Amino acid sequence: DTAVSQTPKYLVTQMGNDKSIKCEQNLGHDTMYWYKQDSKKFLKIMFSYNNKELIINETVPNRFSPKSPDKAHLNLHINSLELGDSAVYFCASSKKTGATNEKLFFGSGTQLSVL
Amino acid sequence: AQSVTQLGSHVSVSEGALVLLRCNYSSSVPPYLFWYVQYPNQGLQLLLKYTTGATLVKGINGFEAEFKKSETSFHLTKPSAHMSDAAEYFCAVIDSGGSQGNLIFGKGTKLSVKP
Numbered sequence: 001d002t003a004v005s006q007t008p009k010y011l012v013t014q015m016g017n018d019k020s021i022k023c024e025q026n027l028g029h030d031t032m033y034w035y036k037q038d039s040k041k042f043l044k045i046m047f048s049y050n051n052k053e054l055i056i057n058e059t060v061p062n063r064f065s066p067k068s069p070d071k072a073h074l075n076l077h078i079n080s081l082e083l084g085d086s087a088v089y090f091c092a093s094s095k096k097t098g099a100t101n102e103k104l105f106f107g108s109g110t111q112l113s114v115l
Numbered sequence: 116a117q118s119v120t121q122l123g124s125h126v127s128v129s130e131g132a133l134v135l136l137r138c139n140y141s142s143s144v145p146p147y148l149f150w151y152v153q154y155p156n157q158g159l160q161l162l163l164k165y166t167t168g169a170t171l172v173k174g175i176n177g178f179e180a181e182f183k184k185s186e187t188s189f190h191l192t193k194p195s196a197h198m199s200d201a202a203e204y205f206c207a208v209i210d211s212g213g214s215q216g217n218l219i220f221g222k223g224t225k226l227s228v229k230p
Contacts, residue, residue: 004158041124041203043159043220090158104151104218106158 003027006091006107013081014115020067021076021110023091032074033104034066035090043090049074078112086114117142117208119221127227134178134193136224138206141187148189149207149218150180159205165189176200201228 004025013019025032034046047066048055054066063079078085091107122137140146147166151159163174170182176199180191189206206221 041223041225043205043223045218092158103161103164104159106160108156108158 004091004093004105004107006089006110008110009108010111010113012113012115015081015083017081018077018079019081019112020078021089021091021112023074023076023107024072025091025093025105026072027093027095027105029093029095029105030071031094031096032068033092033094034074034076035092035106037088037090037109039087046076046089047074081114083114086112088112117146117219119206119208119219121204121206121221121224123224124222125225125227127229128196129229130198131195134191134196134200134226136191136204136206136226138180138189138191138221139187140189140206140208142208146208148180148182149209150174150178150189150191151205151207151220153203153205153223155202162191162204196226196228198228198230201226 006023031050033048035043036046037043045057046060049066049068051071065077067075067077088109088111090109092104094104118141120139128134149164150162152162153159162178163172163180165172165182173179178193180189182189203223203225205223207218209218
């Protein structure tokens with residue numbers, strides 16, 4: 001029973017395409033996140049989202065948009081993919097919104113390669 | 116703004132030897148500090164965290180870390196390395212008034228364990 005699951009695990013696509021990465025958590029958590037891990041292993045927050053508030057990292061291009069059909073899902077949609085979007089994308093969740101010491105639960109990542 | 120510096124992108128130790136992974140932080144307010152571990156092809160898992168109270172924090176798998184305010188450090192140690200400890204380790208910081216969406220990760224240290 002995977003707590004935070006993302007699909008697909010690997011995604012290879014051409015520049016200019018639009019793609020989505022799905023994320024689901026079965027922990028009953030209130031808040032979900034998307035992180036990007038670049039080739040140098042640097043992990044950076046992209047979005048945090050609960051049913052009341054979306055917080056966007058200002059450095060994220062507007063080609064990236066989170067979509068949440070319900071509390072357990074936060075999908076990442078990317079328009080007009082660019083070479084620089086190649087990275088590993090991690091979904092995560094936490095129990096409470098704004099609770100600083102809450103533990104993050106991560107998915108196993110989606111390796112996106114843009115050709 | 117907070118930041119995290121991990122000294123050494125790659126650390127190699129022999130099995131049974133001491134593990135020391137260094138982390139220094141910068142924060143204008145009392146920080147909360149975390150160590151996460153990433154095993155190959157997996158998401159990050161929380162090893163341990165410091166919020167308040169005792170400055171020596173014990174985590175899973177025999178790891179511990181000590182918060183030293185005077186040195187702005189939160190180094191991760193384990194007395195005796197095991198082959199299964201080979202992974203990427205990330206230090207992270209968040210200010211005590213912030214939310215998990217503001218978690219700042221270091222660039223990671225890859226730990227190799229030699230037989």
